[in-house]
Amino acid sequence: MNLKNIFKKDNIMPVAVLGIICLVVAVLVAGINLITRDVIKAEEDRKISESLSIVMEGGEFEKAELPSDAPSTVTAVYREKNGKGNVVTLTKQGYKAPISITVGIDAEGKITGAVITSQAESHGKTGIDSYVSGFIGSDAAGVESHFSANHVTGATVTSEKIKEAIYDAFVVLGLAAAKDTPDVPEFTPAGEASLTESEAIAIAKELMDGSYTKVALPENMPETTHALYKRQEGGYAIHLATQRIKWSPTENEAIVTVDGLGNITGIKMIQWNVGYDKELLSAAPVCTEEYLNSFIGKNASSLNRVEIVTNATLTNNFFGEALKGALDVLYPVPIYSIIAIVIIALAIAAPVAVVIINKVRRKKNEAK
Amino acid sequence: MKQNNKLSIFLRGLIAENPVLVLVLGTCPTLAQTGSVIAALSMGIAATIVLACSNVVISALRKVIPDTVRIPCYIVVIAGFVTAVQLLMHAYLPDLYAMMGVYLALIVVNCIILGRAEMFARKNNMLDSLLDGLGMGVGFLLALLAMATIREVLGAGTFAGIAIPFLVGEGYSYTIPILTQAPGGFLVFGILIAIVNKIGPKKGEKKRKEFSCEGCPSAHLCGKVSCAENTELVITSEPEVQGTPEGKEGEA
Numbered sequence: 063m064n065l066k067n068i069f070k071k072d073n074i075m076p077v078a079v080l081g082i083i084c085l086v087v088a089v090l091v092a093g094i095n096l097i098t099r100d101v102i103k104a105e106e107d108r109k110i111s112e113s114l115s116i117v118m119e120g121g122e123f124e125k126a127e128l129p130s131d132a133p134s135t136v137t138a139v140y141r142e143k144n145g146k147g148n149v150v151t152l153t154k155q156g157y158k159a160p161i162s163i164t165v166g167i168d169a170e171g172k173i174t175g176a177v178i179t180s181q182a183e184s185h186g187k188t189g190i191d192s193y194v195s196g197f198i199g200s201d202a203a204g205v206e207s208h209f210s211a212n213h214v215t216g217a218t219v220t221s222e223k224i225k226e227a228i229y230d231a232f233v234v235l236g237l238a239a240a241k242d243t244p245d246v247p248e249f250t251p252a253g254e255a256s257l258t259e260s261e262a263i264a265i266a267k268e269l270m271d272g273s274y275t276k277v278a279l280p281e282n283m284p285e286t287t288h289a290l291y292k293r294q295e296g297g298y299a300i301h302l303a304t305q306r307i308k309w310s311p312t313e314n315e316a317i318v319t320v321d322g323l324g325n326i327t328g329i330k331m332i333q334w335n336v337g338y339d340k341e342l343l344s345a346a347p348v349c350t351e352e353y354l355n356s357f358i359g360k361n362a363s364s365l366n367r368v369e370i371v372t373n374a375t376l377t378n379n380f381f382g383e384a385l386k387g388a389l390d391v392l393y394p395v396p397i398y399s400i401i402a403i404v405i406i407a408l409a410i411a412a413p414v415a416v417v418i419i420n421k422v423r424r425k426k427n428e429a430k
Numbered sequence: 431m432k433q434n435n436k437l438s439i440f441l442r443g444l445i446a447e448n449p450v451l452v453l454v455l456g457t458c459p460t461l462a463q464t465g466s467v468i469a470a471l472s473m474g475i476a477a478t479i480v481l482a483c484s485n486v487v488i489s490a491l492r493k494v495i496p497d498t499v500r501i502p503c504y505i506v507v508i509a510g511f512v513t514a515v516q517l518l519m520h521a522y523l524p525d526l527y528a529m530m531g532v533y534l535a536l537i538v539v540n541c542i543i544l545g546r547a548e549m550f551a552r553k554n555n556m557l558d559s560l561l562d563g564l565g566m567g568v569g570f571l572l573a574l575l576a577m578a579t580i581r582e583v584l585g586a587g588t589f590a591g592i593a594i595p596f597l598v599g600e601g602y603s604y605t606i607p608i609l610t611q612a613p614g615g616f617l618v619f620g621i622l623i624a625i626v627n628k629i630g631p632k633k634g635e636k637k638r639k640e641f642s643c644e645g646c647p648s649a650h651l652c653g654k655v656s657c658a659e660n661t662e663l664v665i666t667s668e669p670e671v672q673g674t675p676e677g678k679e680g681e682a
Contacts, residue, residue, distance in 0.1 A: 076499040083503050087510035094514045098521035105524050180528065
């Protein structure tokens with residue numbers, strides 16, 4: 063009886079009305095989408111075919127087959143029948159919505175024209191069009207070094223995405239090397255580490271006092287973890303050692319101590335060879351107290367890729383990814399996450415419970 | 431008499447309660463879309479259609495929509511109309527659609543539309559709501575056009591994309607380019623608001639009286655006779671202001 067009262071008209075009506083309105087609006091919008099879908103598709107196709115002649119004047123085009131390793135941004139490649147060059151159509155996710163670009167590249171590998179065929183960015187068509195036309199005459203190296211941030215004011219993301227997409231046009235035509243090949247691993251485990259077991263334990267004790275004993279690595283532990291030392295009082299000392307194989311081979315090694323709750327308590331960088339980035343990083347706060355301290359107190363869930371060293375994401379990745387990989391294995395569900403989930407669940411359940419209990423109580427009183 | 435009322439509902443949005451220049455609503459699209467007259471016209475028309483349609487639907491549903499969920503209901507209705515306009519423009523006016531970019535979708539969160547739904551449509555019948563929506567929409571459109579005309583003509587030397595011969599031509603250009611940029615938008619917006627405030631309903635002066643010493647419970651403790659004189663007020667209940675001219679007492 064009481065439960066029935068909870069579902070009375072006053073409680074159900076608002077939800078029902080909102081639900082019905084949502085349903086009706088959704089049906090109407092779906093209907094309009096059905097009517098306009100083909101028109102929009104035809105319009106987009108027309109724009110693309112028009113854009114081919116805009117980016118390469120007087121050309122006659124035939125669609126070429128896409129190579130299997132083409133960047134995901136490339137939607138089609140058209141070859142000019144008289145050997146003037148190629149036109150590539152690309153779609154890249156912009157700041158708000160996908161941006162479609164058509165780029166013409168002549169036989170000498172220079173851009174003959176570039177136009178945006180569809181976009182929905184916040185700074186309108188004019189700014190983007192003038193930015194894109196700035197690439198005309200550039201080759202792959204010119205596009206790579208193009209300074210994009212200032213061209214579309216306040217729209218760094220859009221500028222960068224357009225630049226990356228135009229670069230991909232060179233990649234698909236074999237005129238430039240792909241920027242990022244995800245199947246190549248960034249790091250490989252270092253065969254040997256410079257520290258012995260006793261040296262590693264001594265460093266661990268400096269970072270967090272306690273008695274450490276070497277334990278076997280768990281089966282699913284990433285290979286970037288060289289050794290693991292269990293602290294009797296709770297926690298671990300993790301010996302990370304990797305060799306970076308991407309960009310330039312370098313070795314990196316560090317000892318990290320973690321308390322029983324999974325929070326990082328200390329870090330000591332043993333080796334930090336940055337390869338050809340050395341010059342760039344010499345001015346950046348790599349391995350400084352400030353940089354290393356940014357990890358202290360973090361745990362597996364709060365430790366995300368740290369990009370403190372500007373333009374040196376890869377170098378940082380050694381540390382961020384290797385450490386996160388180890389912590390994920392040692393502390394699969396951080397205790398703070400459980401506490402947070404319980405608090406959130408209580409925060410949701412408590413008001414609902416109070417409302418239900420009050421209603422039941424009120425009904426009982428009324429009945430009395 | 432009734433017709434006069436209907437007309438006044440429509441005319442109110444044009445100047446007296448112009449949503450942009452008097453109520454200062456919908457500032458984001460106003461600043462963003464007034465770089466060119468064509469963009470301003472498109473935004474104005476799209477917003478007017480959404481405003482009028484959503485006002486009518488919300489007015490029609492005003493007795494059905496429970497008070498507790500009225501805002502989500504309004505948002506759903508407005509979002510539905512905006513999506514419909516967006517799809518139709520994408521299909522049949524693709525150039526305008528591309529020109530408007532993200533601002534077309536942002537009509538959903540335009541304060542004018544939600545504001546009129548809450549302030550007018552939910553309390554009035556469908557015809558009045560339609561007139562209010564059209565009036566406010568046209569007011570919005572006119573304000574956008576005024577701003578866009580100033581910015582495009584003086585900033586780019588063109589009107590709706592057509593070059594004005596004595597402003598721009600071969601070898602000469604008498605334009606103020608900053609007006610086409612964001613700072614220029616703010617400048618023109620500020621100047622237009624100032625002009626409308628000067629010739630319009632004198633909102634500023636009214637406010638000054640509202641916030642004067644009149645009605646202040648601590649006025650007798652203040653003792654500022656000059657203040658009372660300046661604001662043409664007389665506080666009769668206190669001996670400190672006995673020196674106030676009699677004439678003013680009479681006014682009070």
